[in-house]
Amino acid sequence: MESAIRMDSPICLIENRIERGRAKLVVNPEAVNILSNIHQPVVVVSIVGMYRTGKSYLMNRLAGAQKGFSLGSTIQSQTKGIWMWCVPHPMYKDRALVLLDTEGLGDVEKGDKKNDSKIFALAVLLSSALVYNSLGTINQDALDKLKFVGEITELIKVRTGSIPDEQATFSTYFPIFVWAVRDFNLELEIDGKTVSADGYLENALKFKTPERSPEDKEYNELRNRLRMYFGNRRCFVFDAPTDSRKQLKELEHLPDDRLDKVFVAQSALFCEYIFKNAEVKRVDITVDVTGYRLGELAKLYTDAINSSNVACLEEAVVSLAEKENKIAIQEATEHYEKRMRTVVMPTETLKYFLYLSSWFEDEAWEKFLKRSIKDKDQKFLKEFAEKVERMRMEFNTMNEAESREVCAALIQKHSAGFERGLAVGTFRKPGGHGKFKRSLKAVEEKYNRERGKGVKAEEVLQQYMMSKQAAEIIIIQEDNALSQKQKEKEVMNNKKQMEQMKARLQEMEGEQHKSAEEMANLRATAQQLQRMLGQ
Known part of the structure; x- marks a missing residue:
């Protein structure tokens, strides 16, 4: 399902407010609302780096735009917090591209030493591709500026509780890492041999062996973390876009x-590499993140970092699954209800009603399963099945009530003359019983010729016929044209017919109960099959 992505310019996703000298991260509801309307899986590309290094220009390139994210031309950082721009993916129509431009690291105006680490952690948590932008070369100074990578374990946990070698599992959940080296003016050579940009990066991440001093250990530690956290790494080097300082100020x-x-x-x-290799953002490895889910994750991670300073991936997935599954139930049951309200009631038969209900239930199940994620112990699946079952019974009750109303009106219509005859005593005279039987039979035949009576057609008729039994007995008794023996025989036949009608009514109730029971069994079988398929 394609989403209508209409963003002419970026919007702040996570605002960085400075309160009493400390940074507080606040999610922008307007941005979350925009994301909630993107139903496609999203590819999320974040860019981080020191301020005034041209990050925003690269993001505008990815957006296919000349301008959008603010570039600025002074020594002040232009981007505060994390800004978002959602655009159609240039290569895959079934995905949306979400670009996140983060505020520059190392901004002296922020006044919060932890701020860089928080911004970096959020970029890592939200993205499927993380671009680190730096100037000049990959040297020790450039790596030292990535010191907040070492602090990431203070802000991110995979699961609650202690896990042996948890840091080694980060690469499974972290995005691909792309180092963009800007204004690079050296030859890509090592020991006189030409190397690729990737080879240049890997050479910079080599360990000092053996470790002979605390300095060597510190030197290796950052490199080890970068290699361990980001198993998928690439490097791109860029010449200066222009030699003119004036043109640099007018770059956009x-x-x-x-x-x-x-x-x-x-x-x-x-750009081509990012478009081809940045995958759909996923949580818990298997669950695709849609625009709505990305907005929820932004709120969950930001709240966690603000409150406890630790964002737990497992807790985020549990919380996201709780919200998603509740929405899945709501959307699926609303679909079932909407479809059932299109049914013209009363339906001619119970079988046809159950056929339509089953059809619409299957559609609702598909909707639920498409949106539901991580439904542990099938808790939400069971809740959904129970809710749909209750709704089916309510609609069945409506269908029966509608049928009774239609049938009662038809009986009233076709029995009007017969009822007047009863009221004025037309049948209480010699030969009246025969006339009574013929008149009642005529009412029955006219009623049976009518269409659209619904599931209670026979029941309403039988109830009406039974209601005339007492009047018929009196007429038989008063019919002087009959002998005593004939009267007794008619009375016995009448009683016999009454017992047969009672039995038929009970049989119909049993058939309806059986149909409902069969429907419940079908639902239970479907649930069992779904459990088997989900294993």
């Missing part, structure tokens, strides 16, 4: 033909 207004050709080509390769 310059077309490609006025930029350095090598830079333009490098930018195109970078």
Whole structure:
């Protein structure tokens, strides 16, 4: 299902407010509302790096736009918090591309030493591709600026409780890591041999062996964490976009033909790699994140980091699953109800009613299963099945009531003359019983010729016929045209017919109960099959 993505410009997703000298992260409800309307899986690309290094320009490139994220041209950081721009994915129509531009790291105006780590942690948690943007070269100084990677274990946990070697599992959940080296002006050579940009990065992440000092240990520690947390790594180097300082200030207004050709080509390769290799964001490895789910995760992770300073991936999945499964129940049952309200009642037979109900229930089940995630012990599946069953019974009651109302009106219509005859004593005279029988039979025949009576047609008729038994007995007794023996015989036949009608009514009730029971058995079988398929 494609979503209508209409964002002409970025919007702040997570605002970074400074209160009493400390940063407080606040999720923007307007941005979450935009995400909630994106029903496709999302590919989330975040960019982090020191401020004033051109991060926003790269994100605009990914958006296929000349401008959007604010570039700025002064020494002040332009981006505060995390800004979001949702655009159609340029390669996959069944996905949406969500770009997250984070505020510059190392901004002296923030006043909160933990702020960089929090922003970096949120970028890691929310994205399927993380771009680290830096200037110049990958040297010790550039790596030192990534010191907050070492603090990430203080902010992120995979599961509650202690887990042996938990850090080693981070790479399973973390995004691909792309280092973008800007204004690179060296030759890609190591020991006189040409290397790729990826080789350049891996060489920078080599360990010092053996470790001979605390300095060596510290040197290796950051590299070890980068390698361990981000198993999928790539590197891109970029020439300066232009030699002119004046043009750098006007970069968002310059077309490609006025930029350095090598830079333009490098930018195109970078974008192509991201588009092809950044996967759909997932939680718990298997669950695709839609726009709605991304908004919920943003709230969950931000609240966790604000309150306890630790975001637990397992807890986030449990909380997200709880909300998603409740919505799944609501949407699926609403679908069933909407479809059932299109049914013209009364239905001609109970079998046809159950056929329609089963059809619409199957549609509702598909909707539920499509949205439901991580339904441990099938708690929500059972709740959904019970709710639909109650609704089916309510609609069945409505169908029966509608049928009774229609049938009662038809009986009233066709028995009007007969009832007047009873009222004025037309049948209480010699030969009246025969006339009574013929008149009652005529009412029955006219009633039976009517269409659209519904599931209670026979029951209402039989109840009406039974209601005339007392009057018939009196008429028989008063019919002087009959001998005593004939009268007794008629009375016995009448009683026999009454018993037969009572038995038929009981039989019909049993058939309806049996049909409902069969429907319940079918539902139980379907649940069992679903459990087997889910294993």
